Each structure stands twice: as C-alpha cells, then as structure tokens.
Amino acid sequence: MKRRGPRVMLIVLVTVALLAALILTTLPGTTRSRIGDYFGQVFDPVVTGFQKGLSTFGAYFSAVSDNKKLKERISRLEDEMADLNLEILQNQNKLEAYDELKEALHLTTAFEDKRIHGAAILNRELGPAFDLIRVKAGRLQGITTSGNETLPVVDQHMALIGRIHSTELSSSKILPLLHEAFAVSAHVEGTYRSSFRVRGDLALQSEGLCLADHIAEGIPVKVGDRLVTSGESGIYPEGILIGIVVEIVTDGSGLTMSCKVQPAADFEQMAYVFILTEPDHES
Known part of the structure; x- marks a missing residue:
C-alpha cells in the first residue's frame, strides 16, 4: 500500500494540473490565452495563404487541362473545315465541268452542220x-x-466574238467584233426584213460598243432589240447573237441612221472560245 500511494497522488496531481490548464486557456486575459492568440495570429495567415496557394495551383492545372482540350477541339474543327472546303472546291470544279459540257453540247445541237473547236485564250x-x-x-x-x-x-x-484573222501551227489570231476592221450582216432577232451592217468603230471602242449602220428606211429598230447574224454572207450561220441596241442615232428628220450596240459576249471575262468550221474543214 505504501508503494501505491505516491503513484495515485501523482496521477491526481497531473489530472488537476491538466484541468487547471484547460480552464486557464478558456479564460480571456490569462497568459495561456494570450500565448494562444499570439501564435494563432502568426500561423493563421500562413495556413490561409497555403490553402489559397493550393486552390490557385488547382485552378491553374485545371485551366491548363481545359485549354489543352480546347486546342485539340479547335484542331479537329480546323481539319474538318479544310476537308469541307476541299469537298466544296471539288464540287465546284465538277459543276463547272458539267456546265462547260452542257454548253458545248448546246453548241453542238445549235450548229449541227458545223464542227466545233474549243480553244483557250x-x-x-x-x-x-x-x-x-x-x-x-x-x-x-x-x-x-x-x-x-x-x-x-x-x-x-x-454570242459572236469575231472571226479568225490568221492561223499558225499551234495557235490562231481572232479579229474581235469591236475591231474597226470587223463587219457582219445582221438583222433584228425575230424579224426577216432587210439586213444591215454591224461593225467595229474607232470612236466607240473605248466604250466597249460597236455600230450598226446601213439601216434602210422603214426598218424598225429600237433600244433593247437583240441583233443576230443574218446568214447572208455565207460566213456566219444565221441566228448568232451579236448584241443589244443601247442607243438610236437619227438624222434631222428623225429617220434612223445608225445605232450603238452592246456586244453580247463578255470580252473581259472570256477565257475560252469556240471556232466553227465545216465538217470537212480539216487538214
């Protein structure tokens, strides 16, 4: 019993000391409370900053991951766009080829008694x-x-472009409708009255126009009329569209003397032409 007494006493004293320390810590103004407050002021910002740092790093790595996914998505969309543009271009080329074939077939149908030669400018x-x-x-x-x-x-x-001026081994020169040396017999489309002449004119070249003259009295010609080849010369088949009347020139008595004509062919955008020859006109 003598040996257990000091041990029990020690346990009691330690327990009382712990209870006293706990009570002192909870009381405001005590030394223990001030020490806890001091270290709390020092370490709380550190802990808060550390937690914010962890949160920032987490957000950064999350943003990096999202950015990588976004770049991959953009790359896939760019590839899809490139494939789509290529498909559109291929379809356009097919459509243009189809249109050219259709136009060539239309020419062949319109000029059944002629041989048609396509040529690039x-x-x-x-x-x-x-x-x-x-x-x-x-x-x-x-x-x-x-x-x-x-x-x-x-x-x-x-639409009439002109006529062959001269030929070489692998190329030819065309005298166009607007050239001052060009002339063709014409009449108003849908009429069968006397024909007249359509020719190039130096004064009208800068305007991109040609001149219709030698118009007999009584031939009705008005602005908007379509002029076509008459076929009288034997060179140009009848019915080839020459152009549209854009202005009437009259004399003092009001009689039609001539008219200005806008060619139907678009010379600025022209890339291909078609030369009409006789079926046996080959060497």
Whole structure:
C-alpha cells in the first residue's frame, strides 16, 4: 500500500494540473490565452495563404487541362473545315465541268452542220478587248484560212466574238467584233426584213460598243432589240447573237441612221472560245 500511494497522488496531481490548464486557456486575459492568440495570429495567415496557394495551383492545372482540350477541339474543327472546303472546291470544279459540257453540247445541237473547236485564250496582242486575240488552236487542230475564207468564233453562250484573222501551227489570231476592221450582216432577232451592217468603230471602242449602220428606211429598230447574224454572207450561220441596241442615232428628220450596240459576249471575262468550221474543214 505504501508503494501505491505516491503513484495515485501523482496521477491526481497531473489530472488537476491538466484541468487547471484547460480552464486557464478558456479564460480571456490569462497568459495561456494570450500565448494562444499570439501564435494563432502568426500561423493563421500562413495556413490561409497555403490553402489559397493550393486552390490557385488547382485552378491553374485545371485551366491548363481545359485549354489543352480546347486546342485539340479547335484542331479537329480546323481539319474538318479544310476537308469541307476541299469537298466544296471539288464540287465546284465538277459543276463547272458539267456546265462547260452542257454548253458545248448546246453548241453542238445549235450548229449541227458545223464542227466545233474549243480553244483557250493565250493572250491579247495589245491588251484591250478590241485588238487581236491569240488562242491555243491552229493548223495542227484543223484551223486553216485561205484568201477571203474565214471562220466565225463564238463563246459558250453562242454570242459572236469575231472571226479568225490568221492561223499558225499551234495557235490562231481572232479579229474581235469591236475591231474597226470587223463587219457582219445582221438583222433584228425575230424579224426577216432587210439586213444591215454591224461593225467595229474607232470612236466607240473605248466604250466597249460597236455600230450598226446601213439601216434602210422603214426598218424598225429600237433600244433593247437583240441583233443576230443574218446568214447572208455565207460566213456566219444565221441566228448568232451579236448584241443589244443601247442607243438610236437619227438624222434631222428623225429617220434612223445608225445605232450603238452592246456586244453580247463578255470580252473581259472570256477565257475560252469556240471556232466553227465545216465538217470537212480539216487538214
């Protein structure tokens, strides 16, 4: 019993000391409370900053991950867009090829008694639309002229461009409708009255127009009329569209003397032409 007494006493004292410390810590103004408050002021901001740092790093890595996913998505969309653009371009090329084939078929149907030679424009001799035009088709392709013989040239819409001026081995030169040396017999579409002349005119070249003259008295011609070849010369088949009347020129008595004509062919956008030859007109 003597040995257990000191141990029990020690346990009691330690327990009382712990209870006293706990009570002192909870009381405001005590030394223990002030010490706890002091260390709390020091370590609380550190703990708070550490927690904020962890939160910031977490948000950063989350943003990096989201940005990587976004870049991958954008890359996939760009690839899809490139594939779509390629498909659109291929479809456009197919559509253009179909349109050209359809136009060529239409030309063949319209000129059943002619052989049609397609030719790409290489260059214009001096630049403007009314100078000679060089095309990629010559004697090797059966395009030949001799003496007064010439060949008509039209576009894919059967609008008159001009006539063959001269030929070489692999190319030819076209004298266009606007050139001052060009002339063709014409009449108003849908009428069968006397024909008149449509020709190039130096004064109208800068306006992109040609002139219709030698119009007999009594022939009704008005603005908006479509002029076509009459077929009288034997060079140009009847019915090829020349252009549209845009202005009437009269004399003092009001009689029609001439009229200005806007060619139906678009010389500025022209890339291909079609040369009409006779079926046996090949070398």
